[in-house]
Every structure is written in C-alpha cells, then in structure tokens.
Amino acid sequence: MNYIKLARKIHLDESSIIRRDLILNSIKKSGRGHLTPAFSIVEIIQVVYEIIGNDAKSHNILKDKFILSKGHGCLALYVELFLNGYFEKNHLDDFCTFGSMLGGHPECGETPGIEFSTGSLGHGLPYAVGAAMANKINLSNKKIFVLLGDGELNEGSNWESFLHASKHKLDNLIIIIDYNKFQAGGLISEVLPLEPIISKLASFGIEVQQVNGHNKLEMRKKLNRFKPNGYPKALLAHTIKGKGIDIIENNPSWHHKSKIETYEIDELVGKLHS
Amino acid sequence: MRKRALETVYQLAKTNNKVVFIGSDIGAGTMDEFKKDFPDRFFMDGISEQHLIGFAAGLAKNGFIPFLNTIGTFISRRAYEQVLIDVGMHNLPVRLLASGGGLVYANLGPTHTAVEDIALISNVPNFRIFTPADALEMQSILINTLTLPNPIYIRFGKGGEKIVTDVTTEINYNVPKIFSKINAQLIILTYGVLLQNCLEAQETLFNSGINITVIHFPEITYPSMNDFLNKNLTKSKILIVEEHYPEGGLYTIISRYYFENKTSIVRIYQSCLPKIFLVKHGSQSENWKYFGLDSYSIAEKVQSIIYEL
Numbered sequence A: 001m002n003y004i005k006l007a008r009k010i011h012l013d014e015s016s017i018i019r020r021d022l023i024l025n026s027i028k029k030s031g032r033g034h035l036t037p038a039f040s041i042v043e044i045i046q047v048v049y050e051i052i053g054n055d056a057k058s059h060n061i062l063k064d065k066f067i068l069s070k071g072h073g074c075l076a077l078y079v080e081l082f083l084n085g086y087f088e089k090n091h092l093d094d095f096c097t098f099g100s101m102l103g104g105h106p107e108c109g110e111t112p113g114i115e116f117s118t119g120s121l122g123h124g125l126p127y128a129v130g131a132a133m134a135n136k137i138n139l140s141n142k143k144i145f146v147l148l149g150d151g152e153l154n155e156g157s158n159w160e161s162f163l164h165a166s167k168h169k170l171d172n173l174i175i176i177i178d179y180n181k182f183q184a185g186g187l188i189s190e191v192l193p194l195e196p197i198i199s200k201l202a203s204f205g206i207e208v209q210q211v212n213g214h215n216k217l218e219m220r221k222k223l224n225r226f227k228p229n230g231y232p233k234a235l236l237a238h239t240i241k242g243k244g245i246d247i248i249e250n251n252p253s254w255h256h257k258s259k260i261e262t263y264e265i266d267e268l269v270g271k272l273h274s
Numbered sequence B: 001m002r003k004r005a006l007e008t009v010y011q012l013a014k015t016n017n018k019v020v021f022i023g024s025d026i027g028a029g030t031m032d033e034f035k036k037d038f039p040d041r042f043f044m045d046g047i048s049e050q051h052l053i054g055f056a057a058g059l060a061k062n063g064f065i066p067f068l069n070t071i072g073t074f075i076s077r078r079a080y081e082q083v084l085i086d087v088g089m090h091n092l093p094v095r096l097l098a099s100g101g102g103l104v105y106a107n108l109g110p111t112h113t114a115v116e117d118i119a120l121i122s123n124v125p126n127f128r129i130f131t132p133a134d135a136l137e138m139q140s141i142l143i144n145t146l147t148l149p150n151p152i153y154i155r156f157g158k159g160g161e162k163i164v165t166d167v168t169t170e171i172n173y174n175v176p177k178i179f180s181k182i183n184a185q186l187i188i189l190t191y192g193v194l195l196q197n198c199l200e201a202q203e204t205l206f207n208s209g210i211n212i213t214v215i216h217f218p219e220i221t222y223p224s225m226n227d228f229l230n231k232n233l234t235k236s237k238i239l240i241v242e243e244h245y246p247e248g249g250l251y252t253i254i255s256r257y258y259f260e261n262k263t264s265i266v267r268i269y270q271s272c273l274p275k276i277f278l279v280k281h282g283s284q285s286e287n288w289k290y291f292g293l294d295s296y297s298i299a300e301k302v303q304s305i306i307y308e309l
Helices: A003-009 A014-026 A035-039 A042-052 A071-083 A089-091 A124-137 A156-167 A195-203 A216-225 A262-273 B004-013 B034-038 B049-061 B072-076 B080-089 B119-120 B133-142 B196-207 B225-232 B250-261 B284-290 B295-306
Strands: A064-067 A144-149 A173-179 A207-212 A233-238 B019-023 B040-045 B064-072 B095-099 B128-130 B153-155 B177-179 B186-190 B212-216 B237-241 B269-271
Touching: A003 A207, A003 A233, A003 A262, A014 A035, A014 A042, A014 A071, A014 A089, A014 A262, A035 A071, A042 A064, A042 A071, A042 A144, A042 A173, A042 A216, A042 B212, A064 A071, A071 A089, A124 A144, A124 A156, A124 A173, A124 B049, A124 B080, A124 B095, A156 B004, A195 A207, A195 A233, A216 A233, B004 B019, B004 B034, B004 B064, B004 B133, B019 B049, B019 B072, B034 B040, B049 B064, B049 B072, B049 B080, B064 B072, B072 B095, B072 B119, B072 B153, B119 B153, B133 B153, B153 B295, B177 B196, B186 B196, B186 B250, B186 B295, B196 B212, B196 B237, B196 B295, B225 B250, B237 B250, B237 B295, B250 B269, B269 B295, B284 B295
Parallel strands: A064 A144, A144 A173, A173 A233, A207 A233, B019 B040, B019 B064, B064 B095, B095 B153, B128 B153, B186 B212, B186 B237, B237 B269
Antiparallel strands: B177 B212
8 A cells, every 4th residue: 555645645624724724823923843744743643632532621630641752743732732722822822932831842841731841852752661661550551652753763762662662562552653754854765764664663573553644534443453462552654744735745944944934824824725 | 889779779669669670781680579579660671771761751750769770871971861851851750870970880991980970960950969978878868768759860889888877867868967076177078988088088187186077968969058068168178079070060069159159268179080081990999099089198188288288
C-alpha cells in the first residue's frame, strides 16, 4: 500500500480544517511558529484525544496519558487542548507572545493539560517508558501515548528507550511516529536515513502498524487492534508535512518561521478553505 | 559509603512501597536482596543514562521515588540535559546517587573523575546537592530526605571512610557542622570526605599551637546558607578545601557570599583542584597529596596563610 500517496490524496474533513484554521489564527499576533510540523500531526492528536477521553474535567484522575515528544508541533496540541476545554481562546491568540502561557514548546505546569515539557528532542520517550512502567507497577491498565517526530529518531536516547520498553514488555506504551519524511534540514532520506524503519523497530521487539496519519478512521482501527500481548506498540503514521495547504506542504522553508506577516497568514487561511 | 547507601535504600523500600531502585550496570550482585524482595521495583537496566534519567522522571511524576545509582560523571555530564529538563525542570523527587565523587576514580582517568559535578548540578534550579562526609551522615541524609519533593544529587565517597560525624536528626541532617577550637585563627570550609583530612590537619596544627575551626557542609545547597555564614564566618581568614574545580563549587559560593554580603576585609584562600584534565592516575590519596588536599598539605597551607609566608 502506498501510504504516502494516500496521505497526499485524502481530503480533510471539517474538524481538521477548523483545527488548522485555529492554528493559523493563533500565530497572527506573534508572527512565528512551527506550522508544518503541527499540520502533519493534527489528525493524530485529534484521534488520540478521542481515545483517551482527556477532557478538562478528568484531568486529575488516573487515565491514559499523552506526551508530545516532538514539542515543536505544539500548535496542534494547543488547539486540541483548547477544543477540549483546557483554556480559553484568548490564550491561543497570545501564542508565543511575552507573558503568554503558550510557548513555542509545551511546558508542564505552565500550560494546563501538558503532561511533560518537551522541546529538546529525544526526551519524551524515556519519560513515557517510565510512566508506562509506573502503570505496570500499579497494576493499572491505562495506556501511555507518545508522539515522536521522524527526525527526532536521530536522537540516540530513543533507541535506548526502545531496548528498555521491549525488555520490560510495556504493551501499554503506544509510540506514534509522525513519518512526514522531512526534518528541518531537508529530507530524512538525505540527512540521516531511517529506512528500513519497520524492520528496525520490529527487531527491537516492537509491534509495528503502518497507517495514513491523516485518515482518522484508519488510525482508530489500527490503534484498537493493539492488544496487551507483551510487546510495546508503534504506529508509523505516514503524513504530509504541512498537510492541508499546498504551498507549504513539504516545503522546508516553512518548518519554522519567525516573521510571518498577517497578510501571509490570511493568504494561507484562504488557501486552506478553498 | 556506597554500600551503606544502597543498604539504606533497601531498608527504605521495605517501609515505603513507592521506593524504586535504578542502576545502570553497576556490578554483579549489587542489591541482590532488593531484587529478590521487590522485583517489580528493581531496575538494573544497562549503560543508557540518557534513557534512565528520563525513565526515573516518568516514574517520579507518577508517584514513585526513584533512587538511581551510577558513576557520578555519567549522571552529571553524560546525561546533563536529562537531569536538567526531565528531573530539574519538572521538580521531581528523583534521587541521583553519584558514585565516585571527586578523585575516587583517579586511576581510571578524567572520563571518570567527577570534579565539576557540583558546578553542573548546582546550575539546575530545584536541585538539592548533598555531600556527606561518611556513611553515617549518608544514611541520615537518605532517611531524612525521603519525602523531600525536590530532586536530589548525592555525592558518594569511595567507601570505608572513618566516621567523623554524629548521628543527625530530621532537624539537623543538612545543617553545616562546626568543629571548633578556642581562639581559632582561621576557618576551613569543606565538604564530603575531605572533612577527615581537614580534621586531621586541625589536630596536627593544634599540637603545634595553631587553632583553627573546620566547618563541613553536608548540603552544598543548604537553604539557610547566608544566615549560617553571617553568624559563623567570624574570622578574617577563610580557607576553602574541596575536591572540585574552583569554578562553581564551594569556593564560588563563598566568594559570591562575601562579594554580596560582607563589607569587612577578609582574605579567602583556596585548596581546590586546578582546572586541568587530571591524568595522574594512581589512588585518590596519592592524588590528594599531589594536589594539596591531604592533611599534611592542608596543615602546611594553613601555616603559610597564618604566617603569611
């Protein structure tokens, strides 16, 4: 199955468009942000939050947890948290401005709903392994979801964690990889190739499923297929970096921008809805 | 000291089911009893410090108290960013038990000598840093900090050190200890196992008619440090003795204190390690002698200060 083709072809539904619209509008004031790394994970985060039922009211009770290890994709998470009632919209509008509680990377304790602060890559998975182990010791069947970038897999700490998750049979750990094929410096295949990623993960003792990371129905199905069988899980989500607006899709110059004019954002909003 | 510390962790695990032990790859047979009695809370998980620190943070955020033991340099240098972000930034109750503080592993070369660990860890907000002088003090620190919400870094000595401290309590386990002589002409400030060398120097000097006071800091990050120094630094000559580079250790803390708080004229002297990669090898005590940290060198240094030689 050609997942890249499927990821490119799939049309976004209204809820996906709304989320991207919110992301675009939230960067108007600061004129900066990691747009395309957020656009590739919108559907993944939407599906994860549907599964873990992580609304504001249940935040403090024992539940499934989500860690965004590729912290630079935080705009997608902030929008999901806003839609789940964690904070008011004015906070989204203040994204990355001085004194805002929403920074350029997720900060635990500063922003409601953030389980673990990330930003420097390769930190989320070791933490997630510890959190999954805590659930095992507590005989809890709650799951830990952690979302990694494909470029993030350059970091060796992840590969240490794969060994550990496998050793401890953490089948309550679900590692989702945003496989958009790009990192800041260009194509993954040129900067530091990951392939054959599926057999690499499998050789570490991890159960791997592939999925179109913009197809919510398929993601729900694949995630439901994971069973408590002693193997840590990985969902390799094929995505398009910048999915939803053709001029920024797979365009490395949009990985991060620090001076985005309002008229540019309005143009992007127009293209998103066209 | 390490042996007593790990025994204490085992004892703590017996009464507190949140105590977890994590080791990197620290020797066969270590903590066998712990492993046997609490297998689900025992992790001897290989040479993967970056992962292990994050793993400990994940456990701590979810209610556990992880005690993580490996060689100090691998905590403070190898996994510094994990210590800073995963543990320090989240202010989690992880206990980092650093084997081989200072020159314990001098024979193994500069990859293994923790001579800048205090500088590194003290620049991580929220961390408390403990530097016990002997096994008794180590035990007291572990017991009395069990419920402290902060992250903790504890610097271990080699082991087998003479007991020079008294039993401490919940109230005074981290309070600086003063070993005073009447009409002291100079105050030595030190921490860790060098306290023993300083006390030996104090006795040698006493026999030669020179009285000095020695102050030991079981906690480098002692919260009431300024009040303590205001009250006790009453002499105009101060000597800092530490198994650490001058930058970022006790010498820096005291120099800053004087710069910010004291108006009286005082001379601060130091017997710290020189900021070089330490490649002399040999034993810790041979290195102490070479770098002026054995009791004889300390006594000599005090004499040269007092007599302005």
